[in-house]
Amino acid sequence: AHANIGVVGLxxxxxxxxxxxxxxxxxxxxxFNRSYEKTAxxxxxxxxxxxxxxxxxxxxxxSLQKPRTAIIMVKAGAATDAVINALVExxxxxxxxxxxxNAYFPDTIRREKAVRETGINFVxxxxxxxxxxxLHGPSIMPGGSDESWITLxxxxxxxxxxxxxxxxxxxxxxxxxGAGHFVKMVHNGIEYADMQLIAEAYDLIxxxxxxxxxxxxxxxxxxxxxxxxxxxxxxxxxxxxxIDASTGKPLVDVILDQAxxxxxxxxxxxxxxxxxxxxxxxxxATFARSLSSHPEQRDVAQTLPGPDEEFTVTDGDGFIEDVxxxxxxxxxxxxxxxxxxxxxxxxxxxxxxxxxxxxKIWRAGCIIRAQFLNRIADAYVENAELPxxxxxxxxxxxLTRGQSAWRRVVATAAAAGIPAPAFSSSLAYxxxxxxxxxxxSLIQGQRDFFGAHTYKRIDRPGTFHTLWSGDRTEVxxxxxx
Ligand code: 6PG
Numbered sequence: 001a002h003a004n005i006g007v008v009g010l011x012x013x014x015x016x017x018x019x020x021x022x023x024x025x026x027x028x029x030x031x032f033n034r035s036y037e038k039t040a041x042x043x044x045x046x047x048x049x050x051x052x053x054x055x056x057x058x059x060x061x062x063s064l065q066k067p068r069t070a071i072i073m074v075k076a077g078a079a080t081d082a083v084i085n086a087l088v089e090x091x092x093x094x095x096x097x098x099x100x101x102n103a104y105f106p107d108t109i110r111r112e113k114a115v116r117e118t119g120i121n122f123v124x125x126x127x128x129x130x131x132x133x134x135l136h137g138p139s140i141m142p143g144g145s146d147e148s149w150i151t152l153x154x155x156x157x158x159x160x161x162x163x164x165x166x167x168x169x170x171x172x173x174x175x176x177x178g179a180g181h182f183v184k185m186v187h188n189g190i191e192y193a194d195m196q197l198i199a200e201a202y203d204l205i206x207x208x209x210x211x212x213x214x215x216x217x218x219x220x221x222x223x224x225x226x227x228x229x230x231x232x233x234x235x236x237x238x239x240x241x242x243i244d245a246s247t248g249k250p251l252v253d254v255i256l257d258q259a260x261x262x263x264x265x266x267x268x269x270x271x272x273x274x275x276x277x278x279x280x281x282x283x284x285a286t287f288a289r290s291l292s293s294h295p296e297q298r299d300v301a302q303t304l305p306g307p308d309e310e311f312t313v314t315d316g317d318g319f320i321e322d323v324x325x326x327x328x329x330x331x332x333x334x335x336x337x338x339x340x341x342x343x344x345x346x347x348x349x350x351x352x353x354x355x356x357x358x359x360k361i362w363r364a365g366c367i368i369r370a371q372f373l374n375r376i377a378d379a380y381v382e383n384a385e386l387p388x389x390x391x392x393x394x395x396x397x398x399l400t401r402g403q404s405a406w407r408r409v410v411a412t413a414a415a416a417g418i419p420a421p422a423f424s425s426s427l428a429y430x431x432x433x434x435x436x437x438x439x440x441s442l443i444q445g446q447r448d449f450f451g452a453h454t455y456k457r458i459d460r461p462g463t464f465h466t467l468w469s470g471d472r473t474e475v476x477x478x479x480x481x
Contacts, residue, residue: 014073093119126184128366137161143180161365175351189268196285230370
């Protein structure tokens with residue numbers, strides 16, 4: 001037994017992660033796959049890695065030094081449960097099983113509880129960065145026990161991406177049991193929102209100015225040198241510049257306009273709904289994908305009328321700059337909402353999550369990596385209890401500079417009949433949360449009218465009900481919410 005870490009599941013993500021582990025000083029990596037063929041291929045292709053192959057779970061366990069530590073990289077769901085059960089059979093108390101897939105965090109909470117009864121540690125770890133990240137340095141979001149972190153911490157730190165600003169590895173012990181997968185889920189929700197905002201910006205510029213995808217690629221490349229600098233902006237420029245080999249057209253024009261989703265965005269929204277956290281940007285992004293994927297509805301809906309007048313932008317450059325500002329402002333809202341969900345999730349599930357540390361480990365390796373995350377980290381370092389992220393001074397400044405452009409863009413989109421659900425819902429959230437009074441008072445009046453749901457008053461404590469079907473006097477009532 002001389003491997004200090006094992007990997008189970010050798011599809012692309014698993015084998016890349018195993019290669020990454022093997023390339024770091026001090027690691028010897030045991031590998032196992034359900035069918036041995038994949039294991040054989042991997043060791044044949046990468047003799048330099050010094051992998052320790054195993055044909056059975058028993059052999060795999062025997063090849064690992066104690067406490068045995070294994071990272072599972074298989075499909076979320078039943079496949080993950082099957083591997084956990086097999087490992088529990090051959091592992092011993094104190095050993096560590098890590099699920100590196102995109103598991104749904106309630107599953108992780110359930111698994112951690114069940115595995116803990118055997119004395120074995122179970123860690124749900126979110127891993128972001130796709131295939132490249134797995135190979136060269138992902139951002140890693142592990143949950144699980146403090147005990148497991150003692151062994152796992154140094155191993156994960158050895159393979160994580162390095163933040164360019166301070167050389168820190170992009171991994172932190174997020175919190176207990178499902179905290180890591182919870183945070184990875186919200187990461188993906190933010191990813192959805194960011195992607196949708198970028199897509200709306202592209203669409204507005206294209207339809208507003210008539211510029212070609214290649215010209216818009218240059219605009220995004222330029223944006224990537226400023227406050228919007230991020231991986232997603234960078235790859236957007238690359239996708240827009242790509243020409244389709246078979247037709248000679250921009251690739252973006254021949255890709256079917258129906259966006260897929262594997263579920264993490266929907267989980268983020270479902271969880272936010274039950275936590276009562278308005279993640280409207282993420283929700284709109286998720287729904288925009290759903291809307292795009294119903295051709296049978298889109299076909300019949302093409303008969304619906306649009307605006308009478310044609311959409312023309314007179315000052316193209318001014319409009320593009322407005323869109324850039326609107327994008328940045330909306331992005332601030334999306335991240336503010338996402339961090340709000342993490343804060344609320346931590347309170348609900350008793351996780352001690354350091355929001356500054358989360359922003360820091362997203363600075364490199366993951367899909368939403370961006371320079372911008374330094375500003376978020378700064379905000380939470382300054383005030384860990386910040387109730388609304390976008391009220392930190394840096395963001396207030398940015399929103400002050402961007403808000404009039406943002407309003408113009410949303411108004412233009414509405415007048416032109418161009419869907420900008422994430423831009424406009426972000427602005428509505430911004431105006432809602434900063435409002436002195438909201439018409440929620442009227443909602444409370446309506447609820448009291450038809451259901452005697454009661455209301456509170458601004459001028460004195462207590463709970464009240466108006467006798468709507470009687471003489472309409474007000475009475476004190478029991479609090480029913
Ligand atoms: C990452 C990505 C990764 C993946 C998701 C989203 O952090 O590396 O978020 O987890 O791209 O599965 O995929 P969908 O867009 O298919 O839902």
